[in-house]
Amino acid sequence: MMTSNGQLHKIQRMWKLRKKIYYRMLDTDAALTLGTALLVGIGAGFGAVIFRRLIESIHQFSFSDVPSFLGLDFPLHLLLMPALGGLVVGPLVYYYAREAKGHGVPEVMEALELRGGIIRPRVVLIKALASSVCIGTGGSVGREGPIAQIGSAIGSVVGQVLKLPKERIRTLVACGAAGGVAATFNAPIAGAIFALEVLLRRFGSLYFGAVVISAVTADVIAHYFEGDQRAFLVPDYSLISGWELLFYTLLGLLSAAGGVIFYRLLYYSEDAWARLRFPEPLKPVLGGIILGMVGIYTFQLDGVPRIFGVGYSTIEEALSGNMMLEMALALLVLKLFSTTLTLGSGGSGGIFAPSLFMGAMLGCGYGHLVHSLFPGFTAPAGAYALVGMAAFFSGAAHAPITAVFILFEMTGQYEIIMPLMITSVISTLISRGFSRDSIYTLKLKRRGVVLQQDQHDIDLMQGIFAGEAMNRYPETVTMDMPLDHLMEEFARTHYQALPVVDAQKRLNGIVNIRSMDQLQVQEGLDEKTVSDIADILDLPSVHSNDPLWMVLRHLEEHGGGCVPVIKSDKDPKLLGVLRRIDIIRAYNKVITRKASQQHQEEMLTLRHLNQAGLMQVQISKKSPLVGMKVRELELGEDSLLVSIRRRNKLRVVRGDTVLQAEDQVMIFAEHPRESQLRERLNGNNIVPEGSSETIPVKHREVVIPSGKGASGMLVKDLNLPENCVLVRILRGEEVILPRGNTRLQGEDRVEIVGHEEQLLQAESCLAA
Template identity: 40%
Template sequence: MLPFEGVPQNRRRRAFLSRGLWLGWLRESSSGTLFLAVAVGAVTGFAAIGFRYLITGVTWLFTGYHDYAGLGRVAWGHWPGLGVWFLLLAPVVAGAIYGPVVYRFAPEARGHGVPEVMYAVTEQKGRIAPRVVVLKALASALCIGGGGSVGREGPIVQIGSAAGSTIAQVTRLDTPRVRLLVACGAAGGISATFNAPLAGLFFAMELILRNFAVESFGAVVLSSVTASVVGRAVVGDEAFLTLPDFAVRHPAEYLLYLLLGLVVGTVGVCFSKVLYAVEDFCDWIWRGPQWARPAVGGLLLGAVLLMLPQMYGVGYPVLESAVEGEYVLGMLVLLLVGKMVATSLTIGIGGSGGVFAPTLFIGAMAGTAFGQIVHHLLPTVTQSPGAYGLVGMAAALGGATRAPITAVIILFELTGEYTAILPLMTAVAVATGVSRLLSQDTIYTRKLLRRGIDLEQPHGPFATVSAGDLARAAPRPLLDTADLTTVATALEKSALGILPVLDRDGRYRGCVSARDIAEALDDSYQPESVAHLVKYLPAVTADATFHDTLAALSGYGGTGLPVVDPDHTKVIGWITYEDLLTVLHR
């Protein structure tokens, strides 16, 4: 039976009209966008809670405990007689389930999630397949619950972004709004997971949208706040991490935090390089079908868990124990290296999970180890080692992701200590700077660079168009020795009102305008040549991109600008807004 069969004609007409007005409001108005942002935040908040419980349930099925990482070397909860040997089998069984599912139905669900979202926003107009919501949650829960040493933040960012993209596609929004709702979903995922709405906001703006446009800010704020409210209403208002109090004991500690940023920033970059080196090794050595890779590789991961069971799952209990001072220096270093290896191996064998939490874990281990060393050397000057562990978490995140605002905000929200702001900013700024010195990419962008996608380069239909492609022939230039009368005559014949000026050797010196000549002719003092009236305009190089050219023309729309060679010595063309509009029309 059709939806409107048996309904009077006038009622059908009113129903269609009402539906059209409703969809029109959602698609075209700012208030409709804000309404959808709230909806995305609510959906993502509930998805984050459900995903969290799903991981807990799967972990219990595989281990007999809700979180195994912090228990140490304990026997299997379902059958203690098996001892700890179940650790060898758990990743194999989990991989045997999620491997074929991911391979068959959603290959994009493999990996750590955030690069896939960045790729969708940049290259796919924000379109993410709706099936990712379910399959990413299932695959990641099985991977983490089955011993995979990865985080839940990356998956929930991808799940939230997929939810936002699905809502945008159902309501048939235009591309900018689709991308905006994808960012809203990412913000909601971080917000609900960490109970940190500010961190969710800046994560989405800094990493997903990669700009802080005012038009996007309000919608992302609403989505992040909504997801946080949903999370707090269901699981409570307390942070999921129990962290020690923070204080700065002596002003000299700021120098130590600067050094901490240098050390931990280097560690964060090393983690990124190890992650992809292990993935390359797994790609090189594996010759079987991809759907079987997680199960076979799970044997190696299980061996790592047998040696270091603290690597099981996300590992937040181990992180808390480290910053609270329960591990000696040697154990901290072992946990740091073990996490790098276990996380890299989990991703390398085809696991599904994030690297956000492992980065925090590694930073906490490195920071606490650093704190133990400086506290031993300067006991009266330094705070407890755990304080350095907290700042190390943010520094590692800043170094690995190169998102300093997110790194500072998330640790501030987790600790609630305003006194931590200056040490956090100091260490994160240094760590981010170190990251830029040591690597051209981040832990997220490297995955895209390996596919040939550079987010730093312009994208879109005009990404490959340069100023040299658009330039018209340059007007006949003037010599800087020409007198005013000659220049005035040449400008009178020119439609541009401005002409380039060259020196005796034919090198570009600048431009002279009709206005400058008119003012000089009216002045009582008239220079002998045009050389004194030449102004060096911001010439456009031939290899300048479409967007750089558009920016350079701002303020020179009526006259245009010269196009010069890379050395800025030779005029090879001229470009105006009209040339850009011709390309847009074409």
């Protein structure tokens, strides 16, 4: 019995030691990051397997089970199935998760740049269902974008559940995308490179390790369920002659042009469908009908609707050299139309597989041509199809490293790696010459989000636009205004430049005080008008949706005192004016917005605390806290110092606020206990007997009525109950952190926390 008890005691000691070591390992940033990356990789791996099985099941159901059950003639169901798929996808995306529309990767990039990687959990389900239905019923899109977004959403959800900082959530989002791509295409290295090159746009060692672990983990899971086989079975190709590199270079040029045409047509299609007056949830149905017609046409060509779905079998046929020149070029055009149609009308799917398809067709057709002209020192058409796949994707996505690695892993063709790299790099460089934006970043730019190359965080000045910062009621002059009157305007406004408009408020030019001074010295002002000195050529102007960095660039390049904001290039109606003072105000505004967003996140966290309460603590004269700054306190992660009441005046807490004797501090804690606070605050006399009480906290939002209640009052003059705290002011779309000299306005929405009974009294004080 003693031996048994001794063994039990030994096991308990070993278990405690194991737990101690385990938690100590979790304390390190690297271990936590890599551990969560492993978890995300598992989720992404299973997600990719389920997503792939779902596509196969829906395809089988749509093109085999349903036609045989309904007795449909063969061509008829090619028209019907894409439309039925659109009938499911349209409402699903429109009503439940609109970010699931389209090809997915730009939405992930937007979440990384603007929301710290926060993606709604429902995106996992909605994107998986919408994309699998779209692809399974014939949508001319791929799996890469959806699985990248699904994996990213899984990573984001893991980070949110574990309450990780946003920087770690960003890393997990990239890990999810890497795992999804790796498991889908049996390409772990390419999955990791995709996450680093396209999403994070940096190659730090910790990020690299995390995404590699996630990608390899997801790939292992996919191998277990799907087997270890490459996406394409390709004959062995190699570089026949050094002269052949010239032909590959020309293929890179053609692929760059093809990639640019592809994504410009894609967004032209989106704009055209957006202008179409038709119910938004039903647009994919209309697109599906048109796609079905194209499918019937391709079926009549050779008995296979080749533009439906991802088209891997058709790609493999081109890689084997069995695709004829005329068929390859025809499928290139038809696939371009079908993909832009599917995505433009509201379908859900990726652009990677269509890019590979079009690149293979372009390369195959080009390969047939050069091989027929120079058979002695050129490879077969299949080699050019393989290289064209990487080059076309590089031209569209500006991601040559990803293109090279993913094609290498999908085909296993190492011998042709040199043409693959050269052509991909050339295609990327030429494509960037056409446009600095890729197929991914252009979608963000159209939404007003401009990403800088090799930049970790989006510039703060890109978070606010010209239309938001401009002066909407600018001082203007007309062309026929005499110059002596103009001089009076300059003296009255103290501006260095003024916009010149006509009777319809259309911008005609800008007049600068320097031109006025020069004319006054040379010729005088008699009988002269604004038209004699106004600048009417090369006017620096912007649109209301342009970011402020563009305004700064205009001010630096032109040196003028103002930049007009016009409606459009075709309709130059003056909407407002931006000057340096407006930009400074906008910069201060965006800084405040960023701080208020952080404050809002803290408040949202506080609202979800269980059994939360406020505790009032009076600091005694002998307390070691006297003279300390708030930032130096160590209250613990479950407590927050909310306010300080000093001589019956409520003070807003800041990090550099110095505590004084007799201060009454309000502490918001999940489990407020007097003894624990004494220990954390490290002072036995901090909380006198009877001075601490626990108050169940409630939250309430009060609208300040115009001209009544607290409208026009300063925060410091509010007569709020003792245990109520004003935590935030919402003014329109602006979030304001309350300070003592903040003046409340009518229609302000203020948030207060405190005891329920006192909240009623506070509401009466604010709104009565």
